[in-house]
Each structure stands twice: as C-alpha cells, then as structure tokens.
Amino acid sequence: MTLKNDYAYLARGTDTPPDEALSPALEPLAEAAPKRRRWWRRGQWELLLLVSAAYDGSRLLVSGNRLQAEQHGRDLLTAEHALGLSPEHWLNGAFADHSWLGVPADYLYATLHYGITAVVLFWLWRHRREHYVHGRNWLLLTTALGLVGFVAFPTAPPRLLDASSGFVDVLAQHASIGWWSGGGGVPTGLAAVTNDYAAMPSLHVGWALWCGLLIFRLSRRRVVRLLGLLYPVIIAVVVMGTANHYLLDCVAGVAVTLLGLWGTGPTMRLGPWIGAKRAAARRS
Template sequence: MIHARSGPVDPEPDISVRPPLVRELFLVAGLFLVYKLGRLAANGHVEEAFRNAGHVWDLERVLHLPDEGAVQGLLLHGHTLVQAANTYYYYATVHFPATLVFLVWLYLRRPRHYVWSRRVLAVLTGAALALHLLFPLAPPRMLPAADLVDTGRVYGPSVYGDTPADDSLANQFAAMPSLHFGWALAVAVGLVVATRSRWRLLWLLHPLVTLLVIVGTANHYWLDAIVVTVLLSVAYAALRPPARTHRPRRAPAGQAAPPATIPAPGAYASGTGTQVSGTGAFEAGTGMCASGTGVSGTGAYGAGERTTRARLPGIRTRRTPELPARAPRAHARSGARR
C-alpha cells in the first residue's frame, strides 16, 4: 500500500496580490496629508457652522432621535469614566493607531482584503472631506441650545485648541460626518470579513463604543454617525469584497490527520491466485494482478518471482514484504474418484 500525507496546512498569504510596500507607504502618507489639509481648509466658517448646528439639532428633535444629553449623563457619574471616554476619543490613543494596526495586519496576512479596505477608507474619507467643505458644522458642545458639557475642556484630556476658529491642529467645525465613527465601523467590518473566528462579530463593539464616546463627549450628533454610515454603505456597494478562498479544515489539537491510502499498482501473485492491492485478500482462479484502477495482467509474475512495482510520481511508497514462493500442486479433475 502507498501512504500519502493529507494533513491540512494553513495556506500562506497570497503575496502575488500584495502591493509594493514603498508605494503603499507613500500612498497612505499622501492620503493622510490630504485628510489633514482638507479638514484645515474647511476651518473658519464660524457663522455658517453654528447656523447649520441649529438646523441639525432641530432636525434630530423632529426625527425623535435620542437626546445626546442622556448619553452624557451616564458618563458624568464619575471622573474616571468621563476621562476614559475623552482618552478613547483622543486621536493618538485609539482613532489613528487602531486604523494603522488594522491596515498593517491586513497587508501582512490578508493582502486581498488590504487592497479592498484601503480603497474603502480612501473613498469614505474623500466623501467626508467634501461634506466638511460643503457643510461646516459646529459640534453640540458649542451649541448653547444643546446645553451639553465640553468634557474634554472640563475634565481632560482635550483634543482641540482653545479658539476653534484659529485651531491649527484640527477643524472643530468638521462634525458632519463623523470620521471617528466611520473609520471605526470600517475597521470592524473589514475584520469581520477578513477573519473566520466564531467570535469575529465582537469586532463590532469597537464602533459601538466609539459611537457612545463621540456622542457622550458632545463632539458629534447622532446624525453625524448616521450620515457616515450611509457613505460607508455606498462605498461597500461600489467596492465588492474579495471572494473567500477555501481552506482545508484543521485536525484537532494533538491529533495527526489520517494518511490517505492509495492502492499500489502491482502485487505479488502465486500460480493459483492474485492478491488484491490494498485489501489483503486473494482472488482465487484469476491468475492476474488487480490494481487500484482496474485489472491488469502486467504486474504479476510466476510463483517465487518478485513483482516489478511502478511508482506513482510525487508519492512516497512503502515496500511490500516479499511473500515466500510456493510450489504448484496438482489438482484432480472433478469426476475422477480415487
């Protein structure tokens, strides 16, 4: 018999579709630069931003959306909780690092999904920057009608400068749509699609926590998250995810996969019978060798001679022990009674 190893092997990432690293570094750095410049370009529209904020606040009341103050009230129960929320919102803590780690992991382990997710993030960010320019919006923490606390300034840490109109670090009037929530949702969806764990839906906790943080810290309205979700849905509709590749099932831990048995092409035969390869039984009266694919008379020799064994290409074979030769014995014809 011939034994071939058939244990499942975790396939390596398809490096043939992985983009060149240097090109991707320049591309991602360029997209980030455009993101920062676009947000700063929309800065300074103070009167329009506050006017739009009043319209958004009134529209949320018409749509009967939950009050942002109810979420903030949960955070204001303790200093530790509200400071943790401010830290989570901080760009250098979760927003940028989580997205960067997500892209690096996809680039190394899921190149096809990396290309798809990078395109989705680029389309989403470009559409968001266009809205920032067309619809400047003051956050609810600046709107007197909202009566919300600026948790970053009161409890710290604060992301923004003291004068919103002259803030050179970030555009405080770019609330619509929320890229905080949009990027978090894109990261979660990308991981759900790219991974196979039964717990992969837990990645959706990241955008859920982000939503509660951006609303509870009074940096965004509910509509900011709704609009960016619509934009992301359009991006996903236009950019289809890569097809899943089939992976063989892994053997349980500590248990080796059973070897596949392939019948040998030849066997030893005596003058009166032939051994069927892979079964260990003799088929009397045939005088021929049965192979794994059909009956063949070329693989058998007379009594006491060794059978020539053909090797299948690429398969390791195991030597069959030689059977002792047996002398032929005469058979009496039926009907001749001694």
C-alpha cells in the first residue's frame, strides 16, 4: 500500500484490514488504531448527543449578555449596509406580510435543522458506511467551531432587536398554529432553557450545507443531488426571512462548515498519531 492509502485506512475507522501490509513507518499507528476505532464506535451516538446538548446548552453561557448581544446585532446590520448587502428586511417583510410564505418557513425552521441532519447522518451510517466516520467528525468539528462563535460573539437575532429595527418575529406571529411557544422554534415549555443570543454563526445554515454537500457528493440520483444543493440556500432564505439570522450569520455558518471540512482529515489522523507515540513511549 502507499503511504497515503495507509493513512486513509487508519483514519476510516473500519475493522476491514488492508489487502497488503502497512508501510513500516505506520505500523505503530496500526497498533493504536483498533482501540481508537472501538472507542469511536462505542461512543459515536453518545458523543453526537453530547455535542448537540452543548450546542443548545452553550446559549446559557451568554444569557447575561443581552445588551452586548443586541449591540453586536446592530453592528452586523451596520456592516451589511456599508457593504450594500442587507436582504433581511426585504425577506422578513415578505414573510410577515404573506402567510403562505411565513407559515411554511416557520415549519421549515422548526423541523429541518435537527430532522434532516439526523436523517443524513443515519443514511451515511446505513448506506455509505465508508464515508460515515469522516462525515460524523466533520459535523462534530463544525458544531464545535460554532460553539466558540456563540460564546465569543454573543449576537441577538434580528427578531429580538428593538422595534425601531423594523423586524417582525414571524415564528411568534404564527405561534398559535405551531407547537412552538414563540420565536426561536422551540417547543412550548422549553423556551426558558435556551438562550436566543447565539445567532453568530448560523449553524442552521452550517448544518444544512453539511447535509447538502454530502447528499450532492454521495447520492446517485440527479434529482436528489440537486435538492442537496438547494437545501442550504432554502435554509438561508428561511432563517433571514423569519428574522432569526443576519446575512453575515449565514456567511459565517458557511465558513465554519468549510473550515470544519478542512480540519477533519488532520484531526482524524491526530488520534492514531498520538496513540502511536504513546505506544512507542511504553516500549522504550
């Protein structure tokens, strides 16, 4: 096997051995890899649930920064106006004035973020197993980067700015026909355990891009691949139209997803490398 393929085998997290012997330089990594693979397999769902809980729980860390979060929101709007890119008001006005746009957008916002992400993750595990570990780790790293943004730059979404901003909370506008208690799309009774000042970056857009790129790359049906490309675009329109995110939030969501993709390969190789170093230290 080539050195590159050896690394790919060790990073995949599969029990299937290579057809040929590993390169001598990577034999110590092979000793560490089985333990790492077993740990990831045993803890994969638990780890995903933990990161998902941290995603929502991290919002509690910024609950006391309301004034700062609102100022950050206004700063983002100012920056967008300076760039001549501020579609939020137009989209929000259209969604607020036309229920045939607003109501479907509310349901898309409140359901797809977790639902489609879980479906794609399960599809990878069930039907594209060779891509599952990489896809899962990519999602975890993207979410972790998003958590850093939530804490480092607490941001109030457009719907929570003062009335002079001109935004309408579209989810609150149609709360009587949904299961959510108001803005934010959370089920009734759970609003008190979340914090809304975590708009930057938009992981609604980030997770949607993760789903869309994997669907486009791995699906064999042309229509499904096209839907994969459209999905993050639709979500970006929805989150701005419902006044839950700014355009720059969406851009940042794309950025953390692509950064997560870039960093997934190196982080997957880091575990076996550390294991090999420890194994070599024990033998010496």
